[in-house]
Amino acid sequence: MNFNKIYNPNQLVSIAPLASFRIIFGLAMAISTLRFIVLDWIEKQYIETQIHFQYFGFGWLPYPSQNLIYILFIVLLISSLAIFIGYKYNYFKFLFFISFNYIELLDVSYYLNHYYFVSLISILLLFIPASKNYSIDSYLSKSRINDVPRWTIDILKFQLGIVYFYAGLAKINHDWIFEALPLKIWLPAQTDMPLLGYFFEFKQTAYLFSWVGLFFDLSIVFFMLSKKTRFLAYLTIIIFHSLTGYMFQIGVFPLIMSSSMLLFFSSDFHIKLLKKFENKNIPVFNYSFNNNYIKYSLLTLYIIFNLTFPFRNIPYPCNLFWTEEGYRFSWRVMVVEKTGYAIFLITNPKTGEETAIINSDFLNEHQEKQMSFQPDLILQFAHKLQKIFSKENNIITKVRAEVYVSLQGKPSQLLFNPQINLCEIEDTWKPKKWLNCNND
Amino acid sequence: MRNLIIVSILLILSCCSSKKSNNPEELPTVKIEPVLINIFDNLIVPNFEDLSSTTTDLETAFDNFTNNPNQVNLDSVQNKYLKAYISYQYVSPFMFGPSLNGISDLSFLVNTFPSDTTQIKIRATDGNLNFADFKHDTRGFGALDYLLFHKNDTEIISELSNTNRKDYLKKVITEMKSSINTTKTNWINYRTIFVSDAKISAQSSINQLFNANVKSHELVKNYKLGIPLGLISRVSSVINPNQIEARYSGYSLKLLQESLKAVENTWLGKSKNNINGNGFDDLLNQKNETLKNNTLQQFSNIQNAYNQIPLNENMVNLINNDKSSLAGLFNQVTSNTRFIKSELASALSLSVTYSSNDGD
Numbered sequence: 001m002n003f004n005k006i007y008n009p010n011q012l013v014s015i016a017p018l019a020s021f022r023i024i025f026g027l028a029m030a031i032s033t034l035r036f037i038v039l040d041w042i043e044k045q046y047i048e049t050q051i052h053f054q055y056f057g058f059g060w061l062p063y064p065s066q067n068l069i070y071i072l073f074i075v076l077l078i079s080s081l082a083i084f085i086g087y088k089y090n091y092f093k094f095l096f097f098i099s100f101n102y103i104e105l106l107d108v109s110y111y112l113n114h115y116y117f118v119s120l121i122s123i124l125l126l127f128i129p130a131s132k133n134y135s136i137d138s139y140l141s142k143s144r145i146n147d148v149p150r151w152t153i154d155i156l157k158f159q160l161g162i163v164y165f166y167a168g169l170a171k172i173n174h175d176w177i178f179e180a181l182p183l184k185i186w187l188p189a190q191t192d193m194p195l196l197g198y199f200f201e202f203k204q205t206a207y208l209f210s211w212v213g214l215f216f217d218l219s220i221v222f223f224m225l226s227k228k229t230r231f232l233a234y235l236t237i238i239i240f241h242s243l244t245g246y247m248f249q250i251g252v253f254p255l256i257m258s259s260s261m262l263l264f265f266s267s268d269f270h271i272k273l274l275k276k277f278e279n280k281n282i283p284v285f286n287y288s289f290n291n292n293y294i295k296y297s298l299l300t301l302y303i304i305f306n307l308t309f310p311f312r313n314i315p316y317p318c319n320l321f322w323t324e325e326g327y328r329f330s331w332r333v334m335v336v337e338k339t340g341y342a343i344f345l346i347t348n349p350k351t352g353e354e355t356a357i358i359n360s361d362f363l364n365e366h367q368e369k370q371m372s373f374q375p376d377l378i379l380q381f382a383h384k385l386q387k388i389f390s391k392e393n394n395i396i397t398k399v400r401a402e403v404y405v406s407l408q409g410k411p412s413q414l415l416f417n418p419q420i421n422l423c424e425i426e427d428t429w430k431p432k433k434w435l436n437c438n439n440d
Numbered sequence: 441m442r443n444l445i446i447v448s449i450l451l452i453l454s455c456c457s458s459k460k461s462n463n464p465e466e467l468p469t470v471k472i473e474p475v476l477i478n479i480f481d482n483l484i485v486p487n488f489e490d491l492s493s494t495t496t497d498l499e500t501a502f503d504n505f506t507n508n509p510n511q512v513n514l515d516s517v518q519n520k521y522l523k524a525y526i527s528y529q530y531v532s533p534f535m536f537g538p539s540l541n542g543i544s545d546l547s548f549l550v551n552t553f554p555s556d557t558t559q560i561k562i563r564a565t566d567g568n569l570n571f572a573d574f575k576h577d578t579r580g581f582g583a584l585d586y587l588l589f590h591k592n593d594t595e596i597i598s599e600l601s602n603t604n605r606k607d608y609l610k611k612v613i614t615e616m617k618s619s620i621n622t623t624k625t626n627w628i629n630y631r632t633i634f635v636s637d638a639k640i641s642a643q644s645s646i647n648q649l650f651n652a653n654v655k656s657h658e659l660v661k662n663y664k665l666g667i668p669l670g671l672i673s674r675v676s677s678v679i680n681p682n683q684i685e686a687r688y689s690g691y692s693l694k695l696l697q698e699s700l701k702a703v704e705n706t707w708l709g710k711s712k713n714n715i716n717g718n719g720f721d722d723l724l725n726q727k728n729e730t731l732k733n734n735t736l737q738q739f740s741n742i743q744n745a746y747n748q749i750p751l752n753e754n755m756v757n758l759i760n761n762d763k764s765s766l767a768g769l770f771n772q773v774t775s776n777t778r779f780i781k782s783e784l785a786s787a788l789s790l791s792v793t794y795s796s797n798d799g800d
Contacts, residue, residue, distance in 0.1 A: 189789035341778035
């Protein structure tokens with residue numbers, strides 16, 4: 001096969017980078033989960049909330065009881081730690097996959113691109129023999145392998161590459177390049193930052209940051225792939241993520257991303273890094289190939305999905321940042337400043353009178369903030385209000401909403417005609433024709 | 441590749457250095473500190489001092505009344521009640537920081553409404569002076585409103601000849617005075633912390649101030665208008681036009697007006713003496729003139745809508761008979777939320793959530 005000369009996915013390479021990645025990822029996820037628990041976010045986000053926004057297509061997923069939610073988090077914490085030390089990896093990778101993704105699916109208003117990244121990694125871990133060395137598993141089974149097929153590492157590099165490169169593609173738009181938006185709005189709020197704060201007062205800084213950010217996202221993977229530029233590129237990654245981590249509230253993710261990028265370093269680098277954990281007394285075995293075509297087809301599908309799914313916004317006719325059709329799962333990270341204000345009005349079918357509701361009676365601050373400008377959440381909330389206020393002998397049939405959304409700091413505009421009865425609209429894949437387009 | 445990096449670094453450096461040599465274009469920056477100083481020195485502290493002194497006056501007037509219970513002295517007590525209640529409206533936008541008291545804040549302690557009049561009746565009759573529980577709706581301005589106004593003056597004077605009732609009322613006043621004075625002192629000592637935190641992070645002074653003012657606005661919109669007017673539905677509660685502030689004394693509309701003004705003043709950075717210093721409007725200067733003008737216009741729309749209300753009428757009667765003018769005011773107040781909350785947050789990078797969630 002000619003293809004194999006260019007790229008042979010089964011070429012054996014050192015397992016060390018994979019093992020490092022497993023260790024780093026497991027540790028980072030354990031820290032992240034622990035932080036989540038310590039900050040009381042389980043209670044605030046999943047237990048004290050009355051309404052939960054479902055992911056499209058996942059309406060059937062039952063909302064777990066309070067105890068089950070705690071159990072999910074404990075399972076997540078334990079499986080992260082198990083992945084970290086490489087203990088019973090083949091079980092815990094499944095538990096990690098299930099617990100993390102179940103938690104993510106509980107409420108779409110907490111969606112973050114970085115959580116989506118973790119979800120994708122949780123899928124890849126299912127296919128990757130990351131625990132065959134430098135792990136408790138290899139110690140207990142008294143066997144280790146030193147070499148793995150290169151696709152197991154390359155698929156992770158591909159995934160990391162997608163995150164940065166597509167985040168770069170998302171920045172290729174008029175606002176980012178020619179208006180330095182939203183950084184022009186965000187930077188002046190950071191003027192108290194040591195050293196750099198002074199520069200944030202100038203327009204040029206916003207443009208500089210926008211362009212450098214764009215260049216960084218698009219190119220960093222390629223600089224990491226080349227041995228010559230790798231060290232400098234990694235230094236840039238550290239600076240970039242420290243800076244964004246300091247300036248914006250993005251939690252542990254700068255840490256996860258910058259440590260994951262170590263994967264691009266050579267096998268020798270990782271072998272040295274893991275030297276302390278190497279147990280030379282354990283016999284080395286060869287990697288056993290099972291020509292599992294299902295596995296390869298799935299991985300091919302996975303790659304195609306990753307390459308194409310972020311572009312699904314293209315067929316939709318309206319401004320993507322405005323209607324958010326195809327906005328999630330496409331690495332559009334920090335490219336838009338958006339706020340909204342939504343007033344919901346319910347018609348009493350008996351009296352015909354229309355009354356407003358208090359959003360915070362039903363939603364927490366975060367949910368309310370997210371709901372106020374995301375069309376699918378607005379629709380879901382309207383439908384949930386319909387249910388809540390309907391009584392056996394008085395079924396609500398009309399819920400309207402007056403939603404003003406401000407995009408990139410511009411004066412707010414109506415997201416859709418407030419006369420529309422939201423009870424009559426269903427959320428689908430089709431273009432949301434009930435929304436105003438805002439193609440300016 | 442290496443060359444590429446060197447070139448890009450040089451590019452970055454040249455950008456930075458050219459910035460110094462040329463005349464760099466300044467973005468309208470957000471100068472937080474002057475706003476914090478003005479609002480602290482000219483609004484928060486004087487308004488708390490004012491509330492503290494009007495409450496002391498109320499106490500003195502009530503002592504005079506108990507020594508000499510007659511119509512003139514009752515008039516004086518009722519008059520001082522109104523004065524104190526009005527000054528309370530001007531601290532309402534500042535229910536954060538030193539105004540917090542454990543899980544509640546000063547507004548819970550002194551202005552929980554509607555009152556539980558049944559309980560007030562029982563407690564006043566029994567002379568139950570245990571104020572340690574969380575029945576805040578048996579105390580504060582709401583209790584004064586009931587005890588001083590629920591019947592005609594002659595009957596009130598006669599009711600208050602009862603020692604238990606008199607003691608209860610006195611205790612209501614001293615409790616209010618004590619929590620108000622504590623809060624005032626805490627605020628005065630808070631200046632350095634407040635003013636020096638001139639950042640825009642989630643827990644910073646300006647963010648707390650912004651959110652507290654929005655909360656005060658929402659309180660007026662929901663609890664002083666929407667709910668009693670029956671224009672807001674809630675799942676559990678029954679709509680009742682009597683659930684308004686100062687229902688018995690009939691000062692509801694007056695207090696409503698003052699509380700709207702307090703929110704506007706805070707946004708403007710305007711003191712009670714009408715001296716307009718640095719406020720949120722000044723932060724929007726140059727940065728977002730449209731939003732500034734829209735908000736000013738909306739405050740004026742609110743004022744106009746308020747002027748449409750027949751002020752000689754009692755609010756309860758208006759709600760029952762013709763609530764159109766009040767509904768008009770509710771709509772104008774509602775329309776202001778997007779200006780003073782969501783758009784302002786966006787323009788100044790303020791955070792509308794206290795809780796720290798991760799972002800993208």
